[in-house]
Amino acid sequence: MKPGFFIDRPVFSTVLSLLIVIVGIIGLMLLPVDQYPQITPPVVKISASYPGASALTVSQAVATPIEQELNGTPGMIYMQSSSSNSGGLTITVTFDVSADADLAAVEIQNRVKLAESRLPSDVVQNGITVEKQSASQLMTLSLSSDDPRFDEIYLSNFATINVLDVLRRIPGVGRVSNIGSRYYGMQIWVYPDRLANMGLTVKDIQNALKEQNSESAAGELGKQPVIDVDVTIPITARGRLSTVKEFEDIVVRANQDGSIVRLRDVARISLEASSYSTESGINGENAAILGIYMLPGANALEVATNVKEAMKEISLNFPEGLEYKFPFDMTEYISQSIHEVYKTLFEALFLVVLVVFLSLQNWRAALIPTIAVPISLIGTFGFMLIMGFSLNMLTLLGLILAIGIVVDDAIVVVENVERVMHEEKLTPREATHKAMRELTGALIATSMVLAAVFVPVSFLSGITGALYRQFSITIVVSVLLSTVVALTLSPAMCALILRPTTGKKNFVFRKINIWLHKGNNKYIHLLSKAIGNPKRILAGFGMVLVFIFVLNRFIPTSFIPEEDQGFFTVELVMPEGATLERTRKVTDRAIEFLEKQPAVAYVQNVTGSSTRVGTSQSRSTLTVILKPWEERKSSGMGVEDVMEVARKEFEYYPEILAYLNRPPVIPGLGESGGLEMQLEARGEASWENLVSATDTFMLYASKAPELTGVSSALQPQIPQLYFDVDRDRAKFLGIPLTDIFSTMKAYLGSVYVNDFNMFNRIYKVYIQAEAPYRATPESLGLFFVRAQNGSMVPLTALGTTSYTTGPGTIKKFNMFSTAAISAVAAPGYSSGEAMAAMQQIAREHLPDNIGVEWSGLSYQEKKAGGQTGMVLALVFLFVFLFLAAQYESWIVPIAVLLSLPVAALGAYLGVWATGLHNDIYFQIGLVTLIGLAAKNAILIVEFAKVQVDAGVDVIKAAIHAAQMRFRPILMTSLAFVLGMLPMVLASGPGSASRHSLGTGVFFGMLVVITVGIVLVPFFFVFIYKVKKVLKLERVSRIIPKEKILRKRKLFLFIAVVTVALVSLSSCKLGEKYARPELDLPARFEGESDTLSVENIPWESLYADTTLQRLITTALENNKDMKIAAAKIKEMIAAKRITFAEQFPEIGARIYGQKERLNYGGDNPKPDPEYGAKLTLSWELDLWGNLRWANEAGIAAYLQSVEAQRSLQLTLVAEVAAAYYEMCALDRQLNIIRQTLEARREGVRLAKLRFEGGLTSETSYNQALVELARTETLVPSLERQVRIKENDISLLLGEYPGYIPRGLSLGQQRLPDALPVGLPSALLERRPDMRQAELKLREANAKVGVAYTDLFPKISLTGYLGAESEELGDLLKSPAWFLAGDLLQPLFAMGKNKAKLKVAKARFEQEVYSYQKSVIGAFKEVNDAIITIRKAKEIRFAQERLEGASSKYLKLAELQYINGVTNYIDVLDAQRGYLDAQISLNNAVLNELLAVVYLYKALGGGYSISSLEVH
Secondary structure, three states: OOOOHHHHOHHHHHHHHHHHHHHHHHHHHHOOEOOOOOOOOOEEEEEEEOOOOOHHHHHHHHHHHHHHHHOOOOOEEEEEEEEEOOOEEEEEEEEOOOOOHHHHHHHHHHHHHHHHHHOOHHHHHHOOEEEEEOOOEEEEEEEEEOOOOOOHHHHHHHHHHHHHHHHHOOOOEEEEEEEOOOOEEEEEEEOHHHHHHOOOOHHHHHHHHHHHOOOOOOOEEOOOOOOOOOOOEEOOOOOOOOOHHHHHOOEEEEOOOOOEEEHHHHEEEEEEEOOOOOEEEEOOEEEEEEEEEEOOOOOHHHHHHHHHHHHHHHHHHOOOOEEEEEEEEHHHHHHHHHHHHHHHHHHHHHHHHHHHHHHHOOHHHHHHHHHHHHHHHHHHHHHHHHOOOOEOHHHHHHHHHHHHHHHHHHHHHHHHHHHHHHHHOOOHHHHHHHHHHHHHHHHHHHHHHHHHHHOHHHHOOHHHHHHHHHHHHHHHHHHHHHHHHHHOHHHHHHHHHOOOOOOOOOHHHHHHHHHHHHHHHHHHHHHHHHHHOHHHHHHHHHHHHHHHHHHHHHOOEOOOOOOOOOEEEEEEEOOOOOOHHHHHHHHHHHHHHHHOOOOEEEEEEEEEEEOOOEEEEEEEEEEEEEOOHHHHOOOOOOHHHHHHHHHHHHOOOOOOEEEEEOOOOOOOOOOOOOEEEEEEEOOOOOHHHHHHHHHHHHHHHHHOOOEEEEEEOOEOOEEEEEEEEOHHHHHHOOOOHHHHHHHHHHHHHOEEEEEEEEOOEEEEEEEEEOHHHHOOHHHHHHOEEEOOOOOEEEHHHOEEEEEEEEOOEEEEEOOEEEEEEEEEEOOOOOHHHHHHHHHHHHHHHOOOOEEEEEOHHHHHHHHHOOHHHHHHHHHHHHHHHHHHHHHOOOOHHHHHHHOOHHHHHHHHHHHHHHOOOEOHHHHHHHHHHHHHHHHHHHHHHHHHHHHHHOOOOHHHHHHHHHHHHHHHHHHHHHHHHHHHHHHHOOOOOOHHHHHHHHHHHHHHHHHHHHHHHHHHHHHHHHHHHHHHHOOHHHHHHHOOHHHHHHHHHHHHHHHHHHHHHHHHHOOOOOOOOOOOOOOOOOOOOOOOOOOOHHHOOHHHHOOOHHHHHHHHHHHHHOHHHHHHHHHHHHHHHHHHHHHHOOOOEEEEEEEEEEEEEOHHHOOOEEEEEEEEEEEEEEEEOOOOHHHHHHHHHHHHHHHHHHHHHHHHHHHHHHHHHHHHHHHHHHHHHHHHHHHHHHHHHHHHHHHHHHHOOOOOHHHHHHHHHHHHHHHOHHHHHHHHHHHHHHHHHHHHOOOOOOOOOOOOHHHOOOOOOOOOOOHHHHHHHOHHHHHHHHHHHHHHHHHHHHHHOOOOEEEEEEEEEEEEOOHHHHHHOEEEEEEEEEEOOOOOOOHHHHHHHHHHHHHHHHHHHHHHHHHHHHHHHHHHHHHHHHHHHHHHHHHHHHHHHHHHHHHHHHHHHOOOOOHHHHHHHHHHHHHHHHHHHHHHHHHHHHHHHHHHHOOOOOOOOOOOOO
């Protein structure tokens, strides 16, 4: 194609542009509209139920077999499961973004099928559903009525029968779910006592239902082959039942006497809800709520419109009094957000056109870019459709960024044509031909560079890559189209409509031209100074790089900014085990409060359910839907404002915990906004370990300033009733265990038997005991099973019940038991900082067998973390390669690259100043900014290189190119900056994204305009100079050989002196420390082992959670601990002093003095002196004196560290011991009070016997005396309890007060034995042993200090600066001074040798002190081992004594009542029993204390961390 083809064929150019516009308009009409593209990972959900089973049973019998098959599914990222006490199981498998959702669902279905053979039959009978989980809920539909006839059951089923199926058939609707549904079910409410009276079991009812409520084929008459039959008649019979009456008539048993037992005789049958575990409502009223989910790739606005149209038709057949509404409609937020983006788009377009007009100052010239920009943007829609994109927030934001970019090409073409036309007086056509010959290469180069900037980041994986692709491909397509238009339509229009400017321009244009001319002159002046001072510019450039590095570390990171989406959720958590009625009352109260808030439109509730734990009667989920954005523009109406008001309100609800959450930033990523962490029990970790770790994590997370709203989905201790089956008795009676469990399950767990038909649908039949028979544990006595001999046996005869606790919901993550932790970044902190804080807590405070993983959006953020550097590296690399290919040079592109960091600095500074975060949008803006800065740089470098190649001097070429390109660069950059202004100032829905994207680019371009355009020509010149300097012959001409030789001699001398000083400095006189010989015993009392208490942290030793909290509080608040921490700070500073003594000390001195001298009294003269000097003083540590002092300082510092550890060890033991002593006092007080009750009862009986004449008054008075004596014990014990509480408060660092109790003394459990470890390990384990050895090290170092004091000390002093007698000549008078000083002590009356003897004597003392400490530690361990062994023997003996005393007391009382003995024998027995009880109590305490003190003696009670001394 010949040059100027499109200039000469304007119609062809116009047709080409029209085709681009037509394709774009078609794309715009067909593009689906959504909030975000389909970037959420596919999720497949598996649901199963095992009615009546506990969470543990569901987890082991159902979840585990399925998970084993699912594990390792191709494309799977992670897998989560939740097993609940209601028998429900939910497993969600999350796949990689690139996975096909349909294929993933099929693969999961196949794997679940493989697991079915290992599942309980009830689970398979109930059905296992596998479905793709829709990413986001599009809208909710509610059916409600004020008519009492239409209760919740009616509404729910009416919605299912008449509405749900119609909505499912609407194109684009993926799933419609009945939230909190109450489907019809035939409920068989059994009377267990009637069944037992008739000799029937629940199994008989199940068999009768299965037999008489079933479909079966009866055949037909006349079926071939047959002869002489003319008609074929099918035979029908009643199969499945349909009505309550038909079920009531089912025959359960036909008796021999002709009587019949029907189902209605032993049960009440009713048609009602199949489940009452959840209930839904809207604004506190009963309602059926349908959640409508959209298919991936569908048009959200179109689907919502079709749903609303369908509801208009369906509602025509509604009964009177029934109404519907859409309380939640995500399309309102989507349409408002996209409307705001469109508004920003047109504002940016208007501002760009305005800048173009003011810059070109000609309506003809301004018309060309005004036409070119919309063509490029509209054409982009067509290519978006071809590539499967949608109109969403990201693509539209990309188009806003593209406006400022695509206008560049048109402006550059028009401006260059006008310049050529004006300077060379050519016609428009000739000027266009010449301008395009100059520009075509630069236009293509800039477009390729922009493509090089955006294309590589499109290949990133995961959600990050998907987000980048939305922007990058949109921008690249619009830029390429802009280039096509700039090479075709723009030059054609220039040749047609441009005219040479004649006449005087108006006032505004003249002022603009004057300003531009002045600006150009100042710019050239500044550029000339910059080129003349390369060192300053390079130093400044170095600072730019440093600032970028610092700001990149300093600015908080996050993934995507939080938006006000118009709703939030509230999870209300009642105490575990609370009934639905209790939960409903609190829910209604919360709804009533929320409804009154002016910003709230609807409050949707699902009581009895939680998104985190599933179905649970003690939980309720509220979805608070706010009014449209237009009605919430006043202050205090934002989603965060309403959430804050709600948080404060719920603080006054003592019976609940309330967790408020925003929705996920990207719908479908996680259950809610914020952070999702999984604590996993790995390896040998037990459920108790996980519970303990979760409590520890929650404790520290609640104190972390970076976190708020920290909550856990773990339900560790839900009240449960344990039924212990007597298996021997059951086997003896011939009763299968399956009969026992199936009977309990049927009565208490709602068993699904089979189905029935109604309303052309299939519903389920359930069996369950009537309400009064399943309310209390005593009801088990009414449940009977049939023995082998036909007799009816109650369940209470086959087992015993006891109350216990167990998990309410068991969650697993990647097959590990897990506790899901949810949190939100506190105000002022980013999600990246909050995640780092959570990881730090887990790393520092959780045991090694507890793993940490992320899920939901947090997983994606963690995966995307740290990609900024890689993205920028790719961008720089591709830009470099493209430019190198274009310029056929490896050096010239560096000039472009070196000018880019200043743009990044502007972006970072802008984001830092406005308090925004380093998120995905900022990174995309940064990439765009680099592309634009590179584009501006190319325009200068391209022109400059052409002139250099033509033989022009580099500096002149650079300055000329900068002068020529100043106006177009300024015009295009200002157009882009003003195009970004609406994004920086955006408000309304989706404004956070626009702020994050626009702010960095806006400020970055401002810096590019002001600083970047100076650096581009500077680096162009600099690179060319460096290129020349690198030639060797040039080097030899610049530096004479003699100068080089002189410098070499100087460097050689300095090197020799340095080596000598370093060699001498490595000398260190004195004896190196060695641990004294200790001759340790081979083992402790009893057997030693290789394990030690280091493997037993105090958190796992002391299982009582109350004691754990007390110890934690003491470690944080105890004043001695704080004093020890302050001491460590002091010793760190002291260590720093001794360390600094080894290095030179440099100071600055400025002085001035004026004195008058008159020696001899006849010659007075002034003697002024002025100076400014840097001073140096350095003592050379030739013999190691300063290093010995530093070693002593380090040992002193480490002693303070070990002292704090020793204090921690002691504090843990003291708190535990005091707590156990307090529990023992509580137990003793309880024993005394029980004894007191017995004494009072004894007085009452003695009085009755005395008044009845059966005994003497003496016995009665003896009883009174014993009562009074016992009463005196109570105040004394109460005093001891209070004093012990005060002792513990002191240890906790608190004022005296009540101390909470956990387990009673009898429930406290400590290990029977502790691993004592090897004797040699004790010295390393106990901090007091290490502290004693460090004292020895310090004493040894002080011996070294005293010894090296005997040798000469050499020091250097000097100064460098200026000194003069006249202040004005100061800078002209350089001065320097260097002196060495050697000091050798010769005579001091033996003082220095005496100091050495003193140091050695102290060292000898410390040796003996250390040996004594070691012996004392071994004594403590052996004493503790003996004590714990004997304490167990004593406790066993006291238990036997207490048992014998109890029997003796009962016997004595029985003999006294029968008149065999007198009351003195009873009193003796009572006293003996009381003494035995108190002694046993003391024995239990002593055994616990023995373990505590052994643990302390072995060095248990703190976490040792390796400490290296450098």
